[in-house]
Amino acid sequence: MEKLGIFSRKRDWNVRKLVKEAEKRNIECSIFPLTELVVKLGNEPKVLCQDSSLGEFDTLVVRSTPLGSAEQIVFRMDVLHRLENLEVKTFNPSGAIEKCADKFYACSLLEDEGIPVPRTVVAEKREDARKAFRELGDVVIKPLFGSGGTGMVRVDNEDMAYRVFSAIDFGDSIFYIQEFVPHGKKDIRAFVLDGEVLASMERIGKTWKTNLVRGAEAQPYDLPPEMEEASIKASEVQGCEYAGIDIIESDDGFYLVEVNAIPGWKGLQSTCDVEITKEIMDYLEE
Ligand SMILES: Nc1ncnc2c1ncn2[C@@H]1O[C@H](COP(=O)(O)OP(=O)(O)O)[C@@H](O)[C@H]1O
Ligand SMILES: [Mg+2]
Structure with a gap:
């Protein structure tokens, strides 16, 4: 190169x-x-x-x-x-960036591959969003596009849900409503490069949003084989050559919530010995 x-x-x-x-x-x-x-x-x-x-x-x-x-x-x-x-x-390839940018589209592709995703309703009409809230109860309302936990709110009471839906309606957005998965303020990030998990970490959050930009702490983490398999598959179905997979876990099992096609590795690098930048550049030079 x-x-x-x-x-x-x-x-x-x-x-x-x-x-x-x-x-x-x-x-x-x-x-x-x-x-x-x-x-x-x-x-x-x-x-x-x-x-x-x-x-x-x-x-x-x-x-x-x-x-x-x-x-x-x-x-x-x-x-x-x-x-x-x-x-x-x-x-990443443009197709992968396109798929991952839209959380709904990305999660539907995961579901088609049998990868567990939280129960989610996506709708265009406010009345359908209300129905979804009644069905799911404690929910996270997310923008389809976005990162770093931006624009996401957790709502567990009907009054507040309706107010949030009114605000969203005002901005011509789509309603993306996902059941809240009780993960104990922790999630897992797996970093996939060229079809393999290069490194993984646990993020211990200050709140339920465990993004590092929101002050979560990065800890080394040994990825269990079933999460490794799901992460590799997730990266593959989105067409990613590298990807950051966000996984949340509750008593019921684990769920993938996001595939990042532009993953950062600063926090992850602080938890592992593998030289991520070097690995990426080696891959690009192959
Ligand atoms: N359904 C959910 N239940 C509980 N926590 C969630 C849920 N979805 C996301 N989160 C938390 O919010 C964080 C950000 O969500 P994510 O979907 O990855 O969007 P972003 O693109 O903003 O990172 C996740 O890392 C996780 O800690
Ligand atoms: Mg994320």
């Missing part, structure tokens, strides 16, 4: 690690915002970002997919697909 591009809004820890590792290997590395794409048809070159021709890159690592209007999001995804058509490798 000679030229590596990274789509990222900011130079976060993961991006800095990748840039450093690329420099060590004499790989030319550039960072681009996914929000400044220019595409030309019937012309050369075909895809530009900040005047660079992206068709000249060997690999483009997608490290952020900023929120935007439906039109903006669709356009950016179309361009990632187009880059693949121009034989530029995107990491």
Whole structure:
């Protein structure tokens, strides 16, 4: 590999690690915002970002997919697909990023493979959301897109549920309502690369949202074989070359709640000896 591009809004820890590792290997590395794409048809070159021709890159690592209007999001995804058509490798593949970005779509693919997901109702009408609340009781209401626990609320009383549904209705959103799984403020993150679990950790949360950005603590964790198998399968059905699988466990068993196609590894790296950045770059250089 000679030229590596990274789509990222900011130079976060993961991006800095990748840039450093690329420099060590004499790989030319550039960072681009996914929000400044220019595409030309019937012309050369075909895809530009900040005047660079992206068709000249060997690999483009997608490290952020900023929120935007439906039109903006669709356009950016179309361009990632187009880059693949121009034989530029995107990491993750654009199809995987697209599937995982939508929590509902991702979880439906998991369910089709027999991977356990929490009981969930997704609906467009407020009345159907109310029915779902009556059916599920204690629930987590989530946005379809989003990360870091943003925009998610836990609701266990009907009054509050109706108020939340009114607020969501006002914003033209979809209702994504999932039973609350009592996980004791802990969850598990498995990091899959190239069809294998490279490392895993337990996240001990301050609240029921166990995202590290919400102050959860990362601890080493030995992944049981059944979770390992489910994580590998989950990554595979989404078409991910690397993925961060979020698993919650209660007395009834374990459930997958999310497959992250842009997983960070800062917290995980602090719990294990395997050099994750190096493994990723080795994989990209294969
Ligand atoms: N159904 C649920 N029951 C209990 N806790 C949940 C549930 N869904 C998510 N969580 C908690 O919230 C966190 C964030 O949820 P997740 O679906 O992974 O969205 P995000 O993209 O914001 O990380 C999870 O890591 C978990 O701790
Ligand atoms: Mg998550």
